[in-house]
Amino acid sequence: MSAVVSPAIAAGARPPAQAGAPPLVVAHVAKSFDADGRVVPVIGDLSLTLNEGEIVAIVGPSGCGKTTLLNTLCGLIAPDSGRVSWFGREMSGQPAGVGYMLQKDLLLPWRTALRNVMLGLEIRGVSLSEAEERAHVMLDQLGLHGFADHYPTTLSGGMRQRVALARTLVNEPDVLLLDEPFAALDFQTKLLIESDTAKLVRESRRSVLLITHDIEEAVSIADRVIVLSKRPTRVKAIYDIALGTERTDMIAARESAGFVDYVRRIWADLDVTRN
Amino acid sequence: MNGSPLPPRAVADAGIDSAAENAAARRLAAHRRARLCASLLVLASQIALLAAFIAFWEYMTAFDKQAAFMFGSPSAIAGFLLTMASDGSLWRDTYVTGVETLLGFLVGNVIGTLIGLSLWYSRFVSRVIEPFVIALGSIPIIALAPIIIIWFGTGLTSKIAMSTLSVVIVALVTSYKGAVGVDADQINLMRTLGASKFQIFRKLVVPASLTDIFAGFKLTVGFALIGAIVGEFMSSSEGLGHAIFKAGSLYIIPKVFAALVATIALALVLTFIVGKVEKLLMPWRRLG
Numbered sequence: 001m002s003a004v005v006s007p008a009i010a011a012g013a014r015p016p017a018q019a020g021a022p023p024l025v026v027a028h029v030a031k032s033f034d035a036d037g038r039v040v041p042v043i044g045d046l047s048l049t050l051n052e053g054e055i056v057a058i059v060g061p062s063g064c065g066k067t068t069l070l071n072t073l074c075g076l077i078a079p080d081s082g083r084v085s086w087f088g089r090e091m092s093g094q095p096a097g098v099g100y101m102l103q104k105d106l107l108l109p110w111r112t113a114l115r116n117v118m119l120g121l122e123i124r125g126v127s128l129s130e131a132e133e134r135a136h137v138m139l140d141q142l143g144l145h146g147f148a149d150h151y152p153t154t155l156s157g158g159m160r161q162r163v164a165l166a167r168t169l170v171n172e173p174d175v176l177l178l179d180e181p182f183a184a185l186d187f188q189t190k191l192l193i194e195s196d197t198a199k200l201v202r203e204s205r206r207s208v209l210l211i212t213h214d215i216e217e218a219v220s221i222a223d224r225v226i227v228l229s230k231r232p233t234r235v236k237a238i239y240d241i242a243l244g245t246e247r248t249d250m251i252a253a254r255e256s257a258g259f260v261d262y263v264r265r266i267w268a269d270l271d272v273t274r275n
Numbered sequence: 276m277n278g279s280p281l282p283p284r285a286v287a288d289a290g291i292d293s294a295a296e297n298a299a300a301r302r303l304a305a306h307r308r309a310r311l312c313a314s315l316l317v318l319a320s321q322i323a324l325l326a327a328f329i330a331f332w333e334y335m336t337a338f339d340k341q342a343a344f345m346f347g348s349p350s351a352i353a354g355f356l357l358t359m360a361s362d363g364s365l366w367r368d369t370y371v372t373g374v375e376t377l378l379g380f381l382v383g384n385v386i387g388t389l390i391g392l393s394l395w396y397s398r399f400v401s402r403v404i405e406p407f408v409i410a411l412g413s414i415p416i417i418a419l420a421p422i423i424i425i426w427f428g429t430g431l432t433s434k435i436a437m438s439t440l441s442v443v444i445v446a447l448v449t450s451y452k453g454a455v456g457v458d459a460d461q462i463n464l465m466r467t468l469g470a471s472k473f474q475i476f477r478k479l480v481v482p483a484s485l486t487d488i489f490a491g492f493k494l495t496v497g498f499a500l501i502g503a504i505v506g507e508f509m510s511s512s513e514g515l516g517h518a519i520f521k522a523g524s525l526y527i528i529p530k531v532f533a534a535l536v537a538t539i540a541l542a543l544v545l546t547f548i549v550g551k552v553e554k555l556l557m558p559w560r561r562l563g
Contacts, residue, residue: 074467076463094466094469098467099467100467104460106458106460106464108478108479108482108483110482110485110557119468119478120469122478123465123468123470123478124468151558151559152559153559
């Protein structure tokens, strides 16, 4: 088989980003795993688009392959077929300009809150004084003023997750991939962090892909909710959430008219049955 | 509060706050007192146990010359300690063994930890050398002593070599275990932040392994001391091992015990120093 190599790639240059291309396009991605000689299809045929400045939430039944999807998007696993393109260019390996946040805060216990936030900047070679200043600004924006010199073990779960959020946002990613980042928090803390996240993200016009099992969280924060089917995963339904595009108050969003209706319809789509 | 000239409402307002604060402060103080009492009780029991043991030993050997010869007596041991302290041999022997132990401890741990951590870099290399490490680790160091004396002579170097060999494999294994035990999610996080392999190593793997490395340090203080003493047993002119060996050969059993007491004291001091350094290097461990 003769390999066709485009001149740009052969020259070692990255393919240029297309102007105006959506941050993330997933087209007909499929992925199966080999389990004891049997082929188990995890992702059936999945297509979705994340537009600039948009918050998209993905919900699905347990075990529907959300983690596989995320790993495929991050370039940690290659799909069997289909394409993943970031900003109009097909990706190989780790996409640039993407920030991640997981349910585990993954803070380094030997670093103070400030130094945890500085981690990404340090890695990229930003000068220490600049990194320190930007990290301080980020912590202040997330309501952690005065906690910069605290070690993670002395912070509450909500504060730790705020530090993790600051660590992600301080790198100014174009796209945020959030994998159930608020799932381990208590209800009140969760609403407050969701609101702060929505505010910071919408102010800076960043795009967000939020993977969650929490339908209410999805409806309250997202512009669009994509419902996945059971395995092999495909898109079952897409909801445009018309609760106002500049929502930053998650408590108000949950009280707005129409909220309960969306939640009920998505719940029905998930088709959760007791065995 | 009774008979206060303030109106009842103000009394209640002022009272609730300060009363609650007082109660909390009192509870905290009581809690501290209880904890202090508990640790004092433990300490008192330990001292009582030791005193009872020494008294029993003294009593059993006081009227029985045979037993006094075989087991020594605490008063005779104390007497030897005083003599050895006044003629200076106690300090010189402790100093010599201390230097041997400390140098063996440092050299062994630096080499072992460097190799153990750098094995994190290559799964392939670590798999290749694993059986050799296990084989080397299972050699009783004492069996190497005659060769070590031939190679390094009868002076300080051979004792340091013995001590180093007792330490190095343990340090290698504990630091490697720490390095490969780093959370895979944490490594992925470093990757998504754009870290190179060296940055992951320096900013994540090394500090994350410190807990295991220090556990190895605490373990190897004793091993380093054993190595030094065994080296002195084989051939030496000074050191606590030399004192023990010589006194034992001459059947001066209280003197053996006197040197042993000094050895124990040396081990305790070295362990204490390692603990202090650990607290200094890992301030986050004191919290939470």
